[in-house]
Amino acid sequence: xxxxxxxxxxxxxxxxxxxxxxxxxxxxxxxxxxxxxxxxxxxxxxxxxxxxxxxxxxxxxxxxxxxxxxxxxxxxxxxxxxxxxxxxxxxxxxxxxxxxxxxxxxxxxxxxxxxxxxxxxxxxxxxxxxxxxxxxxxxxxxxxxxxxxxxxxxxxxxxxxxxxxxxxxxxxxxxxxxxxxxxxxxxxxxxxxxxxxxxxxxxxxxxxxxxxxxxxxxxxxxxxxxxxxxxxxxxxxxxxxxxxxxxxxxxxxxxxxxxxxxxxxxx
Amino acid sequence: xxxxxxxxxxxxxxxxxxxxxxxxxxxxxxxxxxxxxxxxxxxxxxxxxxxxxxxxxxxxxxxxxxxxxxxxxxxxxxxxxxxxxxxxxxxxxxxxxxxxxxxxxxxxxxxxxxxxxxxxxxxxxxxxxxxxxxxxxxxxxxxxxxxxxxxxxxxxxxxxxxxxxxxxxxxxxxxxxxxxxxxxxxxxxxxxxxxxxxxxxxxxxxxxxxxxxxxxxxxxxxxxxxxxxxxxxxxxxxxxxxxxxxxxxxxxxxxxxxxxxxxxxxxxxxxxxxxxxxxxxxxxxxxxxxxxxxxxxxxxxxxxxxxxxxxxxxxxxxxxxxxxxxxxxxxxxxxxxxxxxxxxxxxxxxxxxxxxxxxxxxxxxxxxxxxxxxxxxxxxxxxxxxxxxxxxxxxxxxxxxxxx
Numbered sequence: 001x002x003x004x005x006x007x008x009x010x011x012x013x014x015x016x017x018x019x020x021x022x023x024x025x026x027x028x029x030x031x032x033x034x035x036x037x038x039x040x041x042x043x044x045x046x047x048x049x050x051x052x053x054x055x056x057x058x059x060x061x062x063x064x065x066x067x068x069x070x071x072x073x074x075x076x077x078x079x080x081x082x083x084x085x086x087x088x089x090x091x092x093x094x095x096x097x098x099x100x101x102x103x104x105x106x107x108x109x110x111x112x113x114x115x116x117x118x119x120x121x122x123x124x125x126x127x128x129x130x131x132x133x134x135x136x137x138x139x140x141x142x143x144x145x146x147x148x149x150x151x152x153x154x155x156x157x158x159x160x161x162x163x164x165x166x167x168x169x170x171x172x173x174x175x176x177x178x179x180x181x182x183x184x185x186x187x188x189x190x191x192x193x194x195x196x197x198x199x200x201x202x203x204x205x206x207x208x209x210x211x212x213x214x215x216x217x218x219x220x221x222x223x224x225x226x227x228x229x230x231x232x233x234x235x236x237x238x239x240x241x242x243x244x245x246x247x248x249x250x251x252x253x254x255x256x257x258x259x260x261x262x263x264x265x266x267x
Numbered sequence: 268x269x270x271x272x273x274x275x276x277x278x279x280x281x282x283x284x285x286x287x288x289x290x291x292x293x294x295x296x297x298x299x300x301x302x303x304x305x306x307x308x309x310x311x312x313x314x315x316x317x318x319x320x321x322x323x324x325x326x327x328x329x330x331x332x333x334x335x336x337x338x339x340x341x342x343x344x345x346x347x348x349x350x351x352x353x354x355x356x357x358x359x360x361x362x363x364x365x366x367x368x369x370x371x372x373x374x375x376x377x378x379x380x381x382x383x384x385x386x387x388x389x390x391x392x393x394x395x396x397x398x399x400x401x402x403x404x405x406x407x408x409x410x411x412x413x414x415x416x417x418x419x420x421x422x423x424x425x426x427x428x429x430x431x432x433x434x435x436x437x438x439x440x441x442x443x444x445x446x447x448x449x450x451x452x453x454x455x456x457x458x459x460x461x462x463x464x465x466x467x468x469x470x471x472x473x474x475x476x477x478x479x480x481x482x483x484x485x486x487x488x489x490x491x492x493x494x495x496x497x498x499x500x501x502x503x504x505x506x507x508x509x510x511x512x513x514x515x516x517x518x519x520x521x522x523x524x525x526x527x528x529x530x531x532x533x534x535x536x537x538x539x540x541x542x543x544x545x546x547x548x549x550x551x552x553x554x555x556x557x558x559x560x561x562x563x564x565x566x567x568x569x570x571x572x573x574x575x576x577x578x579x580x581x582x583x584x585x586x587x588x589x590x591x592x593x594x595x596x597x598x599x600x601x602x603x604x605x606x607x608x609x610x611x612x613x614x615x616x617x618x619x620x621x622x623x624x625x626x627x628x629x630x631x632x633x634x635x636x637x638x639x640x641x642x643x644x645x646x647x648x649x650x651x652x653x654x655x656x657x658x659x660x661x662x663x664x665x666x667x668x669x670x671x
Contacts, residue, residue, distance in 0.1 A: 069439075103556045132293070
């Protein structure tokens with residue numbers, strides 16, 4: 001069983017929800033990522049989502065755009081992102097790591113070659129923002145050989161029939177996009193999310209994670225009432241980007257991670 | 268109008284593929300809007316009343332048909348071939364772009380969407396969008412890179428006069444590709460109320476096919492004008508290619524005319540041996556950007572490269588997927604023209620014909636001038652003069668050391 005499925009199974013058994021923590025690989029410095037990942041894992045993140053920097057992040061808001069630009073300026077690529085995961089795996093073999101990004105860097109390496117690389121690095125899943133299932137056959141097949149999950153997104157605009165198909169094709173978990181908009185925007189409507197997630201959960205048993213625009217413990221708590229996992233990204237990226245020193249960054253991450261995990265646990 | 272092709276030219280397939288290119292590589296939130304747009308557009312193709320509305324707008328508002336003009340003094344100077352210009356520069360708003368914005372705006376009305384957004388590079392598509400938005404009373408926001416705003420000031424002011432809000436884009440390279448990213452971010456946020464008018468044969472399905480169909484009026488007119496004026500089809504069609512909408516519009520109705528050669532002209536910028544160009548079909552590799560699989564300017568890690576062209580409208584790292592397909596099939600030849608060659612052609616047309624061409628169209632002219640000497644007396648070249656050059660006078664004046 002994959003690390004992602006194992007994690008959700010353990011959390012379900014304990015009647016807990018998962019905290020999926022997003023940071024951008026190599027931001028604000030290349031060597032900031034591995035310590036940040038360890039800190040996240042130690043203080044309550046159940047799954048780490050590592051953003052792969054891309055020049056044209058068309059679904060991302062200003063926070064993740066800027067983090068992506070910083071990482072690219074640091075020379076961080078998809079290959080470098082895989083190296084960061086390899087380094088993390090040297091001392092953590094249990095916390096699932098999911099890459100989130102755009103398709104072109106994968107195509108540049110080649111679908112088969114990338115699947116080998118991801119497997120060797122210890123990557124557990126992939127979320128490709130601009131890859132709907134219609135275009136995903138060859139990547140899905142290459143990843144399936146290594147039991148790497150390909151996680152599809154479901155949006156508030158997704159019609160019911162399509163929702164069932166996406167839920168069916170998504171492995172590991174399903175990523176529900178909490179609103180019509182870009183990452184980190186400010187129009188989360190918790191009731192609307194709860195309504196859609198309940199509908200989504202009638203179509204499949206695959207765990208549902210909710211992301212985009214969840215910034216506070218309060219949001220996380222409300223969403224976790226219904227969802228299996230809560231994704232927080234832009235808020236963490238801002239903390240990392242604003243930290244004066246490495247020590248400040250890690251301290252702030254620790255406190256924030258603990259507050260989110262506590263909020264989604266005590267529902 | 269809107270004739271469907273058969274065989275190799277019956278493109279795209281139901282999912283928007285031109286061979287391996289095209290498709291729909293977008294965020295899930297956009298998928299239902301693209302489905303709706305595809306449905307409405309396909310219904311419109313079969314709807315006589317839509318066809319009549321579109322044709323009326325082209326005739327009475329745009330001023331079509333645009334002339335097919337024989338540039339005799341130019342031909343004499345560069346000979347021996349006869350060079351004809353398809354005068355899209357004489358359309359209302361001064362470029363071919365309005366053919367597409369009218370078509371898409373009519374579709375937006377059908378969908379009940381009262382807000383329109385667009386990206387623009389040179390500003391021609393932004394102006395054409397702001398124009399139809401004013402004509403239909405729709406709200407309009409145009410995204411434009413901060414660098415392009417600086418080099419295309421007259422068009423920025425025109426858009427404002429037309430009631431559009433021009434949003435400066437400061438991310439990435441601050442040019443057309445970043446404007447397109449920002450327009451997609453707006454669209455994903457305001458999807459219920461907003462139609463995104465993409466200005467080229469680029470982006471996710473159905474845009475490449477739909478924009479081509481709206482622009483095909485160029486080639487259809489041109490074909491009929493050739494038969495009427497010279498009693499035969501031309502030997503060669505030449506058009507510039509950024510995203511490639513004016514070229515697709517000219518080429519498409521001639522694809523099955525095996526004796527008509529076609530050349531698409533990309534921007535070689537400071538030269539194909541430098542990295543300062545914008546010619547993905549000549550110097551790029553296939554990949555995925557802005558919703559489609561097509562040739563792109565990328566580095567070995569799949570990151571999109573900054574491009575350069577003196578012409579803002581060609582300064583884009585991708586190209587319409589149907590061009591990628593036509594290149595691989597060998598039906599169209601794709602070449603690249605440098606900034607300097609385009610500027611020389613710009614000046615030549617001004618002085619020989621009294622026509623100020625857009626710097627974009629000057630790339631096509633430069634290629635026509637180049638090949639004319641290799642052709643026979645009486646051979647006919649049609650150059651798509653896709654836009655007028657008033658917007659470029661400041662750029663050219665600066666190169667001449669003059670401030671306007």
